[in-house]
Structure formats: C-alpha cells, structure tokens
Amino acid sequence: MSNGNARWRSAAEQIIPRLAAIGLLLLAWWATVATGVFSSNVLPSPGAVLQAFIDSFATPDPPRESIIQAAQASLVRLVVGLSVGIVVGTVIGLAMAASALVQRSLGSLMAGLQALPSIAWLPLAILWFGLSEKAILFVVIIAAIPAMAIASASSIRLVPPLLVRAGRTLGAKSWVLQRRVVFPAAIPGYVAGLQSAWALAWRALMAGELISTGGKGLGHLLDANRQVFLVSRIFAVMLMIIIVGMLVEALFGILDRRIRSKRGLLAPA
Amino acid sequence: MKLERSLVAVREPGAHQPKLSAHGVSKTFRNARGDVVSALGEVNLDIAEGEFVCLIGPSGCGKTTLLNLFAGLDRPDTGGIEMDGRPITSPGPDRAMLFQDPALFPWLNVRANVEFALELIGVPKDERPDRAMHWLRRVHLGRFANAQPHELSGGMRSRAAIARALACQPEVLLADEPFAALDAQTREILQAELQEVWSETRNTFVFVTHNVREAVFLADRVVLMSAPPGTFVAEHRITAPRPREFEDVLLSKIVVDIHDHLLKEVEKVVEREREMA
Numbered sequence: 001m002s003n004g005n006a007r008w009r010s011a012a013e014q015i016i017p018r019l020a021a022i023g024l025l026l027l028a029w030w031a032t033v034a035t036g037v038f039s040s041n042v043l044p045s046p047g048a049v050l051q052a053f054i055d056s057f058a059t060p061d062p063p064r065e066s067i068i069q070a071a072q073a074s075l076v077r078l079v080v081g082l083s084v085g086i087v088v089g090t091v092i093g094l095a096m097a098a099s100a101l102v103q104r105s106l107g108s109l110m111a112g113l114q115a116l117p118s119i120a121w122l123p124l125a126i127l128w129f130g131l132s133e134k135a136i137l138f139v140v141i142i143a144a145i146p147a148m149a150i151a152s153a154s155s156i157r158l159v160p161p162l163l164v165r166a167g168r169t170l171g172a173k174s175w176v177l178q179r180r181v182v183f184p185a186a187i188p189g190y191v192a193g194l195q196s197a198w199a200l201a202w203r204a205l206m207a208g209e210l211i212s213t214g215g216k217g218l219g220h221l222l223d224a225n226r227q228v229f230l231v232s233r234i235f236a237v238m239l240m241i242i243i244v245g246m247l248v249e250a251l252f253g254i255l256d257r258r259i260r261s262k263r264g265l266l267a268p269a
Numbered sequence: 270m271k272l273e274r275s276l277v278a279v280r281e282p283g284a285h286q287p288k289l290s291a292h293g294v295s296k297t298f299r300n301a302r303g304d305v306v307s308a309l310g311e312v313n314l315d316i317a318e319g320e321f322v323c324l325i326g327p328s329g330c331g332k333t334t335l336l337n338l339f340a341g342l343d344r345p346d347t348g349g350i351e352m353d354g355r356p357i358t359s360p361g362p363d364r365a366m367l368f369q370d371p372a373l374f375p376w377l378n379v380r381a382n383v384e385f386a387l388e389l390i391g392v393p394k395d396e397r398p399d400r401a402m403h404w405l406r407r408v409h410l411g412r413f414a415n416a417q418p419h420e421l422s423g424g425m426r427s428r429a430a431i432a433r434a435l436a437c438q439p440e441v442l443l444a445d446e447p448f449a450a451l452d453a454q455t456r457e458i459l460q461a462e463l464q465e466v467w468s469e470t471r472n473t474f475v476f477v478t479h480n481v482r483e484a485v486f487l488a489d490r491v492v493l494m495s496a497p498p499g500t501f502v503a504e505h506r507i508t509a510p511r512p513r514e515f516e517d518v519l520l521s522k523i524v525v526d527i528h529d530h531l532l533k534e535v536e537k538v539v540e541r542e543r544e545m546a
Contacts, residue, residue: 074543164374169340170437171362171389180385184376263375 001154044232052232065221067240073216074205075244077133081140082201088141089148089197096153107153110146118143118200119207126212136208136217143204145195151193155186187261195252202245218244280302286354287315288473289339289441293348296334307498308334311348311544314492314501318462321467321474323484325527326494327535332477336443337497339475340366362390365434365472367444371426373418373433380405380414383433390437404432407466412472424455431463442467444476448483457515460486468511481528485520486513492528503530 028044032038040048055065065073071126092110096103122140125135159182167181209219218241225233260266296309309331309367316322324332336349342362350357351374353362360366373382392400405414406546408428411513418426434442448456460483467474467487478484485507493503505527509520 162368162370162372163374165342166362166366166368166374168360168368169362169364169443170386170433170535171360173359176389181374184374187376262417264417265375 041229041231044235047110048232049235049239053236054238056233056236065216065224067218067221068235070216070218070221071238071240071244074209074218076200077136077140077209077217078205078248079179081137081205082144083143085144085197085201086099086148086194089145090152092145092149093152093193096149097156103153103160106149107158110149113142114146114150116202119211121207122211131212135212136205139204139208140201143200146201147197148193150185153198155189155190156182157191170267179227188263188265190262191252191259195249195256198248198252202248204240241260284418285317288318288320288353288359289316289344289475290314290351290354291335291338291348294335294338294345294350295347296331296338296343297509306340308530309345310498312498312500316473317474318473318517319471319488321476321489323476323478323491324494325481325484325491325531326480326499327496327531328479329497329538330494330497330534331497331498332494336366336475336477337444340442340443342365342366354484362386362477363439364441364443365439367430367434367435367447369446369449370445371418371430373426373429375418378415378417379410379429381431382418383436386433398440400436401432404436405429405532408432408462412417422449422455424459427451429460431459431466435466435472438470439472441473441475442494444474446478447476447491456480456483461512461515463487464512481524481531482515485524485527486515491527493527493534496541502534503527 030046033043044052060208085254088267096107096110116175120138122135122139125138129138131137163181163185164177167177172181205217206219206222209217210223211219218237222234222237222241225231225237257266289310291314293311293313294309295307295311297305297307300306308329312335314335325476326332334343338345339352339357341364344358357364373379374385377385378385380398381403385403386396387397387400388394402414404409405411408431410425410428410432413425413429418429421429430447434478448459453457456542464487476484476487481491485505488507491505491507492501493505494500495502495543505519505523507523509517511529513520
C-alpha cells in the first residue's frame with residue numbers, strides 16, 4: 001500500500017518526463033522559427049499556433065466550421081463506425097473461436113484484411129456510396145472489424161485451459177461455462193483488441209475525412225485550411241486531433257488498467 | 270470400521286460396492302512428434318466410500334491421467350471407470366478437483382469464487398454468502414473473503430481452492446499435487462489442516478503426490494505406481510489413527526519403505542532416459 005507521499009512522488013515521476021518531452025519539442029520548434037529560415041506562412045511560431053487554436057473555437061469564416069463542431073462531427077462518426085465495427089468484429093471473432101472451420105476460412109480472410117490499410121477501401125466506398133457520410137463510415141467500420149475479430153478470437157483461444165477445467169469440474173457446462181468462465185477470462189485480451197481497433201478506426205476516419213471532403217469533421221477542416229493557406233490553423237487542427245485521440249486513448253487505458261489491476265495482471269510500478 | 274471394509278475384495282458379489290473403480294483402464298497419448306506414448310498401462314483400482322487413497326509414482330507414470338479419468342475430464346482408451354457402479358462420462362460437481370495451481374477465477378474475489386461453485390450446484394442465492402463464509406472460516410480465510418485471489422499468498426490461495434471444493438460437499442475429492450508449489454513449512458501446515466477438515470467431512474479422496482511423507486501422513490492407502498507406462502506395483506495400508514503427527518516413528522518407517530521402493534521406480538525412468546539420450 002502506498003502512502004500519500006509515495007503517491008505524489010510516483011505521480012511526479014509519471015508527469016515530469018512527459019512535460020519535459022513536450023517542453024523540449026516546443027523549445028526546438030521556437031528556436032527553428034527564431035532562426036528566420038522559414039517564413040511564418042510555412043512554419044508558424046508556437047505562439048501563433050496557440051492563438052490560431054484559440055481562435056478556431058469561434059466559428060470562423062472561412063472555413064465554415066468551428067474546431068469544436070468539427071471535433072464533434074468526427075467523434076460521432078468514430079462512435080457510430082467503431083460500435084458497428086466492434087459488434088460485427090466480435091461476432092466474427094466468436095464464430096472463429098467456436099469453429100476451426102470458420103477460423104481457417106474467415107480467420108485468414110480477416111488476417112488478409114488487416115494487412116490492407118482500410119483507407120485503401122475509400123475509392124471503392126466512394127464509388128459505392130458516393131462522397132457521403134456512408135463512404136466514411138464504411139472505411140471506419142472496415143478498419144475496426146478485422147482487429148476486433150482477430151482479438152476476440154485469440155482472447156478466447158488464450159483463456160488458460162486450467163480455468164476451463166476448473167469450471168468444468170465445478171459443474172459448469174456449455175453456455176454457462178462460456179458465459180461465466182470463458183468470456184470473463186478472455187476480457188483482458190478483448191480490451192486490448194478494443195484499444196487497437198479504436199486506434200485503427202481513428203486513423204481511418206481522419207484519412208477518410210481528409211480525402212472524401214465530406215463537408216465536416218477534423219480531417220475535413222484540416223484540408224479546408226490547406227486550401228486557404230491557413231498554416232497555423234492546420235497546426236491547430238492537428239493539435240486538436242492529438243488531444244481528442246489522447247482523450248479517447250485515456251478512456252480505454254483506464255478501462256484496461258482497472259480490469260488488469262483487479263486480476264493482479266499489472267506489473268508493480 | 271471403514272478401513273476394514275476396504276480391505277476385503279470389494280468387487281465380489283454381495284460385497285460393498287466401491288465408490289470409485291477403474292478396471293482394465295489404459296490410456297495413450299500422442300506426443301509432439303506424433304508418436305503414441307502409453308501414459309497409463311492397464312490398471313485396476315477400487316476405492317471404498319470414505320477412503321483416502323494417495324497415488325504416488327515417478328513423473329509420467331500416469332497418476333494425473335488416472336485422476337483426470339476419475340474427474341471425467343478425459344476418457345480411457347480401454348476399460349471402465351465408474352462411480353457407484355455407473356460409468357463416469359463427464360466432469361460433475363459430485364467430484365471436486367484440486368489442481369496443482371489453485372485455479373481460482375481471477376475476476377472474482379475469494380468469496381465470490383466459492384459462491385460461484387455453490388451457484389453451479391443450485392444453492393439459492395440468499396444461502397450462498399453464509400455457506401461460502403462457513404467454509405472460508407473453516408480454512409482460516411474468513412478475514413480475506415473480499416480479497417482478490419492475487420492479493421493472497423500461495424498458501425492462502427490453496428486454502429481458498431480447498432474451501433471452494435469442499436463447499437459443494439462433493440462425494441469425491443480429487444487432488445493433483447495441490448501443495449506441490451508451496452514451501453515446505455506452508456505445505457505441512459496445509460496438510461495438517463486438510464487432515465483436520467477431512468476427518469470431519471470424510472469425502473472419498475484420491476490424492477496424487479510426489480511426496481511420500483505427504484502420502485503416508487494423509488492416506489488410508491498409498492498406491493505406488495511403476496515407471497511409465499504406469500501400473501500399480503505396490504500398495505501400503507496406513508492404519509495409524511488420526512490425528513496423525515509428522516513426528517510419528519511408525520509413519521516414518523513406512524515412509525522409508527515406500528521411499529526406497531519409489532526410488533527404484535524413479536531409477537528405472539532415469540536409466541531409460543539415459544539410454545535414449
């Protein structure tokens with residue numbers, strides 16, 4: 001058990017290196033700008049980017065969207081696309097775990113799909129669905145499915161056989177055994193799958209918004225700013241993409257740590 | 270006396286039916302290279318109700334295989350394996366199993382582990398907490414009921430597994446070297462505790478171990494198995510009254526006898542491994 005003092009120290013050990021890394025980056029950035037080699041139209045100063053970031057919260061003209069509206073639009077797409085991808089991927093993964101035949105057939109298909117960056121689907125998606133919301137969602141969904149299918153199948157395959165045997169000797173059979181022993185035992189691996197699926201979906205979403213010019217979202221705002229040469233605004237949107245991404249990442253990280261610490265699977269700090 | 274009854278040939282017509290029996294049972298496996306390896310030669314064993322039998326023998330002699338057959342986790346290639354005269358075809362809560370690893374469910378706390386076992390045998394929800402706590406107290410874990418398994422020491426985890434097994438009040442207990450991973454002191458304490466609890470519950474017990482002292486301390490009967498493919502080569506009845514003491518001179522003498530015999534079997538295995546190398 002850690003006392004308050006040790007907790008502060010470990011918090012400081014966590015935070016200081018992160019701040020230092022950001023600080024060093026800002027310093028290098030600022031120094032590069034200070035040399036005057038690059039014009040501010042190419043590489044704006046950190047201060048100018050911060051100003052642009054703050055300004056972009058108000059609805060600007062052009063581009064037509066505030067950064068908050070764009071972030072909202074992107075998050076909605078992420079939630080919808082990722083949810084569908086998780087459900088479909090999990091169902092496929094469960095089927096893969098349940099049947100060797102499905103594993104060999106659909107499983108190798110999923111492995112192949114995973115080797116194809118999902119943005120490579122966008123041209124097809126645009127032909128099928130037009131430059132629409134559907135095309136972008138399709139790319140997000142197809143990004144999450146293989147990762148979820150493979151992760152849920154392998155998380156079930158990697159359940160310690162001993163726990164299954166223990167469950168069986170206690171009298172758990174068929175569905176009860178699956179629901180009360182196999183699935184709970186598979187959860188840490190499943191959550192790891194969620195983490196990689198969301199990251200893939202997020203990348204696919206940004207790329208999709210960037211290319212398909214769907215009218216809104218962070219990716220679209222990035223491109224809209226490029227078209228009007230607002231370089232500091234481009235930096236500001238990138239900053240927003242990082243912030244939103246890190247927030248979602250943190251949510252999944254908290255979920256993962258809670259589950260693993262309850263089971264004693266966390267390495268001691 | 271129960272012990273006397275198990276001495277008579279239990280398979281004779283009219284004699285008391287054995288609780289567990291294996292007759293003409295053998296089992297082979299395929300190893301990683303695809304060769305067929307005989308895990309268990311032909312064995313015959315009758316175990317009376319309430320009898321405590323320890324199976325002992327060199328590694329690979331099939332002790333665990335035989336235990337898994339009784340558990341219903343595995344099926345024999347030949348012969349029949351029965352409980353109360355009925356063939357064993359699947360695992361069931363009437364036969365609780367203690368594994369080498371406590372095999373507690375890491376997502377449940379200690380009490381929930383026991384309650385889950387009770388739920389599986391159909392104990393109503395409102396009775397489960399009391400019954401779980403009763404058995405946890407019996408193994409001195411009352412204060413740790415709400416701990417997660419990983420927060421316990423190895424000995425405490427073993428106790429929790431014992432509580433989970435006993436809580437279902439199984440007719441038969443099967444144990445596969447449950448204390449093998451513990452340090453020597455903790456192991457002795459747990460052996461003594463197991464003796465104490467079992468003296469009251471008197472489940473039929475099949476206990477696999479490498480440890481002769483453990484076998485002699487716990488068992489009514491120690492069955493010695495040969496080098497693989499395992500068959501039974503000797504049987505020792507331990508009639509010493511309970512509670513037994515580790516320091517008992519008579520027990521120590523039996524330990525030495527069995528130990529010498531076991532050593533010969535182990536030497537055979539080592540010899541064979543040297544020839545193969």
